[in-house]
Amino acid sequence: MIRTPAIDWLTLAPSLALLAATIASLMAAVLVPERRRRNVSWFFCLAGYAGAFAAAAILFDRSPHSRGVIANALFRDRYGALAAMIVAGVGLLTTLVYYGERSTVDRVGERFALLASAGGGMILFAQSANLLTLFLGLEWLSISLYVLCALERERPEAIEAGFKYLIVGGFSSAILVFGAAFVYGATGTLNLAQIAGKAPSGDLFLITGLAMILVGFAFKASAAPFHTWTPDVYQGAATPVSGFMAGATKAVALLVALRVLSVSFSAQEHLWTSAAAALAVTSLVVGNLAALAQRDLKRMLAYSSISHAGFLLFAITAASSLGTRALLYYLIPYGAASVGVFALAALHERELGEPATLDNLAGFGWRRPLSGIALWIFMLSFAGFPLTGGFVGKVYLFAAAYRSGWTWLLIVGAVATLVSLGYYLAVVRAIYMRPEPGEKAAAKEEPPLLDRMLSTAVFAAVIVTVGSFFAVQPLIDLAKHAASQLPL
Amino acid sequence: MIAAAAWVCLLAPLAAVLAIALGGNRLPRRAAGYLATGSTVVSFAAAVTALIATLGNSASQRQTVSTAFGLIETHAFKINLNLLVDPLALVMMLVVSGVGSLIIAYSIGYMKGESEQRRYFAYIAFFAFSMLLLVEAANFFVLLVGWGLVGLSSYLLIGFWQERPSAIAAAKKAFIINAVGDAAMALALFLLIQHAHTLDFGGVFGQAVSLGQNSWLINLVAAGLLVGAIAKSAQIPLHTWLPDAMEGPTPVSALIHAATMVTAGVYLIVRAHPLFEQAPHVQQTAAGLGAATLLATGAIALVQTDIKRVIAYSTMSQIGYMFLAAGIGAYSAAMFHLVTHAFFKALLFLAAGVVIHALGGEQDMRKMGGLRRRMPRTFIAMLIGTGALVGLPPLAGFFSKDAILATAVSNGVYGKVLFAAAIAGVLLTALYSFRLLFLVFSGDESELVKKSLPKRKRAEGPRWMTAPVAVLTLLAIGGGWMQVSGLWHPFSSFLEQVAPSFASEPSASREWLLSAVSLVVALGGVWIAWTVYAARTQQAPRAPRALVEKLYFDRTYDLLFYRPAVAVAHRLGSWFERPVIERSGEEIGFGALMGGRFAAAIQSGLARTYVLLVAAGVSVIVLLFLVLR
Amino acid sequence: MLGPAIAWYLVVGSAIFAIGAAGVMLRRNPLIMLLSLELMLNGANLVLIAFARRHGSLDGQVFALAVMAVAAAEVVVGLGLVVAMARRKIEIDVDLLSRLRK
Numbered sequence A: 001m002i003r004t005p006a007i008d009w010l011t012l013a014p015s016l017a018l019l020a021a022t023i024a025s026l027m028a029a030v031l032v033p034e035r036r037r038r039n040v041s042w043f044f045c046l047a048g049y050a051g052a053f054a055a056a057a058i059l060f061d062r063s064p065h066s067r068g069v070i071a072n073a074l075f076r077d078r079y080g081a082l083a084a085m086i087v088a089g090v091g092l093l094t095t096l097v098y099y100g101e102r103s104t105v106d107r108v109g110e111r112f113a114l115l116a117s118a119g120g121g122m123i124l125f126a127q128s129a130n131l132l133t134l135f136l137g138l139e140w141l142s143i144s145l146y147v148l149c150a151l152e153r154e155r156p157e158a159i160e161a162g163f164k165y166l167i168v169g170g171f172s173s174a175i176l177v178f179g180a181a182f183v184y185g186a187t188g189t190l191n192l193a194q195i196a197g198k199a200p201s202g203d204l205f206l207i208t209g210l211a212m213i214l215v216g217f218a219f220k221a222s223a224a225p226f227h228t229w230t231p232d233v234y235q236g237a238a239t240p241v242s243g244f245m246a247g248a249t250k251a252v253a254l255l256v257a258l259r260v261l262s263v264s265f266s267a268q269e270h271l272w273t274s275a276a277a278a279l280a281v282t283s284l285v286v287g288n289l290a291a292l293a294q295r296d297l298k299r300m301l302a303y304s305s306i307s308h309a310g311f312l313l314f315a316i317t318a319a320s321s322l323g324t325r326a327l328l329y330y331l332i333p334y335g336a337a338s339v340g341v342f343a344l345a346a347l348h349e350r351e352l353g354e355p356a357t358l359d360n361l362a363g364f365g366w367r368r369p370l371s372g373i374a375l376w377i378f379m380l381s382f383a384g385f386p387l388t389g390g391f392v393g394k395v396y397l398f399a400a401a402y403r404s405g406w407t408w409l410l411i412v413g414a415v416a417t418l419v420s421l422g423y424y425l426a427v428v429r430a431i432y433m434r435p436e437p438g439e440k441a442a443a444k445e446e447p448p449l450l451d452r453m454l455s456t457a458v459f460a461a462v463i464v465t466v467g468s469f470f471a472v473q474p475l476i477d478l479a480k481h482a483a484s485q486l487p488l
Numbered sequence B: 001m002i003a004a005a006a007w008v009c010l011l012a013p014l015a016a017v018l019a020i021a022l023g024g025n026r027l028p029r030r031a032a033g034y035l036a037t038g039s040t041v042v043s044f045a046a047a048v049t050a051l052i053a054t055l056g057n058s059a060s061q062r063q064t065v066s067t068a069f070g071l072i073e074t075h076a077f078k079i080n081l082n083l084l085v086d087p088l089a090l091v092m093m094l095v096v097s098g099v100g101s102l103i104i105a106y107s108i109g110y111m112k113g114e115s116e117q118r119r120y121f122a123y124i125a126f127f128a129f130s131m132l133l134l135v136e137a138a139n140f141f142v143l144l145v146g147w148g149l150v151g152l153s154s155y156l157l158i159g160f161w162q163e164r165p166s167a168i169a170a171a172k173k174a175f176i177i178n179a180v181g182d183a184a185m186a187l188a189l190f191l192l193i194q195h196a197h198t199l200d201f202g203g204v205f206g207q208a209v210s211l212g213q214n215s216w217l218i219n220l221v222a223a224g225l226l227v228g229a230i231a232k233s234a235q236i237p238l239h240t241w242l243p244d245a246m247e248g249p250t251p252v253s254a255l256i257h258a259a260t261m262v263t264a265g266v267y268l269i270v271r272a273h274p275l276f277e278q279a280p281h282v283q284q285t286a287a288g289l290g291a292a293t294l295l296a297t298g299a300i301a302l303v304q305t306d307i308k309r310v311i312a313y314s315t316m317s318q319i320g321y322m323f324l325a326a327g328i329g330a331y332s333a334a335m336f337h338l339v340t341h342a343f344f345k346a347l348l349f350l351a352a353g354v355v356i357h358a359l360g361g362e363q364d365m366r367k368m369g370g371l372r373r374r375m376p377r378t379f380i381a382m383l384i385g386t387g388a389l390v391g392l393p394p395l396a397g398f399f400s401k402d403a404i405l406a407t408a409v410s411n412g413v414y415g416k417v418l419f420a421a422a423i424a425g426v427l428l429t430a431l432y433s434f435r436l437l438f439l440v441f442s443g444d445e446s447e448l449v450k451k452s453l454p455k456r457k458r459a460e461g462p463r464w465m466t467a468p469v470a471v472l473t474l475l476a477i478g479g480g481w482m483q484v485s486g487l488w489h490p491f492s493s494f495l496e497q498v499a500p501s502f503a504s505e506p507s508a509s510r511e512w513l514l515s516a517v518s519l520v521v522a523l524g525g526v527w528i529a530w531t532v533y534a535a536r537t538q539q540a541p542r543a544p545r546a547l548v549e550k551l552y553f554d555r556t557y558d559l560l561f562y563r564p565a566v567a568v569a570h571r572l573g574s575w576f577e578r579p580v581i582e583r584s585g586e587e588i589g590f591g592a593l594m595g596g597r598f599a600a601a602i603q604s605g606l607a608r609t610y611v612l613l614v615a616a617g618v619s620v621i622v623l624l625f626l627v628l629r
Numbered sequence C: 001m002l003g004p005a006i007a008w009y010l011v012v013g014s015a016i017f018a019i020g021a022a023g024v025m026l027r028r029n030p031l032i033m034l035l036s037l038e039l040m041l042n043g044a045n046l047v048l049i050a051f052a053r054r055h056g057s058l059d060g061q062v063f064a065l066a067v068m069a070v071a072a073a074e075v076v077v078g079l080g081l082v083v084a085m086a087r088r089k090i091e092i093d094v095d096l097l098s099r100l101r102k
Helices: A009-031 A034-061 A078-099 A108-127 A131-149 A156-187 A204-220 A229-236 A239-264 A266-292 A297-318 A321-352 A369-383 A389-403 A407-431 A452-470 A472-483 B002-026 B029-055 B087-110 B117-136 B140-158 B165-196 B201-206 B208-212 B215-232 B241-247 B250-259 B261-271 B273-278 B280-301 B307-327 B331-358 B376-390 B396-409 B412-441 B447-452 B463-482 B490-495 B508-534 B550-601 B607-628 C006-026 C030-055 C059-087
Strands: A067-069 A074-076 B064-073 B078-085
Touching (some): A034 A078, A034 A108, A074 A078, A078 A452, A131 A156, A131 A204, A156 A204, A156 C030, A204 A266, A239 A266, A266 A407, A266 B607, A389 A407, B002 B078, B002 B117, B029 B087, B078 B140, B087 B261, B117 B250, B140 B241, B140 B250, B165 B241, B201 B273, B208 B215, B280 B307, B307 B396, B331 B396, B331 B463, B376 B508, B396 B463
Antiparallel strands (some): A067 A074
């Protein structure tokens, strides 16, 4: 008899649901006749995300105390469960948006399989309790995303995006593994909870390892200067996938970073808070300034997501329970708005047959009044205006940084917010411009495409973005329960 | 049960709004009206259910608080989204949903043929929701939200005919003046948060006495609330928006600017009476402002020529009575007058609406006349409404107004002064309201009437319009019998638990005596109006210029606020903005753009440089960590 | 303990890692870049195994095994992309993959 660890199935349930969805969609890609393939594999993916969301919600409810399960490989706690819920929610919306994405060939089954797979990896990543599962989760989600980006290999941009993502991503995960090896060397354990206190706080290996692990996270969160892949990949990948990466990948990367740093490296807090502050400032500067110069909508959104990495890093800089709460809260409207805005970009692209730019967006708001308003709402949420969750989130993040004494960071953040208005409002202005006569008058004759799935996703994203402003307290309570399980 | 009814009552109109908004063009125009009416009827049914359930409880147990979820929670205080059902809220709920459903049903007929009916009904159902939120709120925060939302829906509805510049201007005026009140109220609430650490009615009122220890604080809080109340209720000096608000469709004037929203100020004073009682000077100011308003607006109403504006001034004047009553602590008298006023004022507006509708939108009374024979039923409705307004027995206004007069005269010297103003107001009321009635209905048929109403044409509008008028006529007749002083007083004993009046009660005999006095005064007014406007044996005196200019309020505000603001803005524009801001804006924008180009230049598109950057970043962080450790 | 001291293993492991990193940064052929990524991961593996021996725990060795598996998966994706490039007759030179920029 081999003694195996006790398996806590509920903890595994969210990622298992997505794994099952992956397998089912892949099987559908092979076995189901072509004309129904899209619907069947899409359905499995949707069901997988719905199941993962439900399982994560149950897990949240039933994990009032944080504990390690399955030989201490995973955390069973509300923090991980809330992260899983955010990932599953973003994934659910992305699945809806992805349904109508045109593709030249019959790889519709694979796309949903990979989408589900990436979500499963993210959830495992978010729950990981030792460096090994952390690495596995990270690679699971990364490799799925590499392929997802390059899936439409007929487009040279897609291949380029996938390859660049692979090389730079592989490079940074090699750095993370190397760092993990050093941490292991310094402490003799891979378990996150046991790393703390095993080695003197100034240990050479430990510090080097910490720095390298930090870089791995910063890369996934696309914080400058580790952001360079972001604009290229967002631009080259299928638009719904970019939304997924902006909403979900960044979320888990930051959440896991905060967890690892607070659980394992509490003794080095002065180091990683300063590093986070530096990364935050760099991201804000680079993201905001570069976004101003963009004309391509997806590239602009990529830079906006970099600047948001800067804002979200305030939470890590604050290193407090309030900061954790702020991060968890803000990721909800941020994720919804990310998916929503990329969904609208996808809609515009599908109508036009070419990438969305600020110039060809002209007239969008008149042609599609409701989508125009939705775009407004997402932009205002990104910019942090009241009546959207983005406002409350930003206020919380700023408050957290202020409480922890990072006053100068607030000033940078305020200036960055001001600058960001420049490009967010430029989008709003663009959609109400009259189209130039030279521009391709998008679908002027034919009636606008009606994509029920996409409209549903956008509507849901609007509800979450606006609803998180009005129902702040319930969400804050969720975040509070989750945040209380980190040792901050 | 009570809680569920309260939520149904609140949310039914909201559901109608969503259905109309989401239905869009797929929804037939008529269906929007039916949806809005149906939802307010549901609200009314829920309010009645809540009333019956509440009456089943013993008198001290008639307060139900239902909490949905927390809105804001900090260490210091907590705000929930919660509703309160108590006798005071119930009275308002019944008025809002009851009178509201009648008026919305009326607008199905009134707005027929209008191309944007869906928008209209969505707005008006949204108003019903906002008003119900206001009156069902269990804390000041939710109340303020409702307060703001009724302002918003009032703005939207006043400006409903958005192609008319005057309607847009009126909507803006209403919104801005109301915003002054909202801001003052919000400031008062901040003070409450700071000192009482709660906004729940129960919590705040429980601390009223201890808050009252600090007289500055309590006076400021009460003053803030009072400014909010007078702005919403169009009392002097923040009253100038209401006459202009008559630019909206007539049912809107009936619902928002007569029956419900404008009386919210009275509701607020009664609701927050524990705070006002700690600040007696502020409360007496409220009474004084009420008295001033009822005189001034009653006088201005005498010279107005627009039928709706006369009724609008009359509304302010009547709300002045309510403020007077609330200000001397006669809360149930104020609320009683609020209810009967909702009946007869809505009736007057709707009947006026029938006239306007029949005359193709004409509102100038000088062009009307002799409508009595052409619109006999409307004439009767209008006669009853006017009688109720003037306070002729046995109509509704008689009982409620006399309760206020009698209470005033029994309350010291200040009360006597107020009483004098009120009795003068009765004379004015009789004058202007019968002037309206005689100008429109008596005499010979005018050119306009002959032209717009060819013989044998049904003049009084579709059934959707006449039926609500009929119901309101019955209410204007019988509504006052809820409470007859000296005989029975179920209304005030119902309200007693929430708002116990501290004004000394007049004796029944004194009250009857005063009734006789005010009746004589009123009849005197009617007689004068008769001689001047119906029998025309006397020439009408030339209207004093001050009254035509509406006592110069608009001009003063124009001189005091608008012109200086515009002048300062122009100066700032030419001295500061153009030279300093605009230019620097160019420079900042250019600098930022250059920075952006530079930041984007890192983006060579080469994977190798990206890797290089990552490697450089790692090295820097490792080195810094090793240095700083 | 037989064999060289742990420091030597670390030096060799770090050197392999650095060579791999340099390869990724300097080479233009995607195949060589993928190989260099492998080198980086293997350098990390050597360090992991060395530390595992020193601590006398198996965790590091298991980690190394997992890294190998993951590395294989990464290379498969990479090779797939290289094949796709070859099929579309894109020249096998990473520096020419720079359509996405601005």
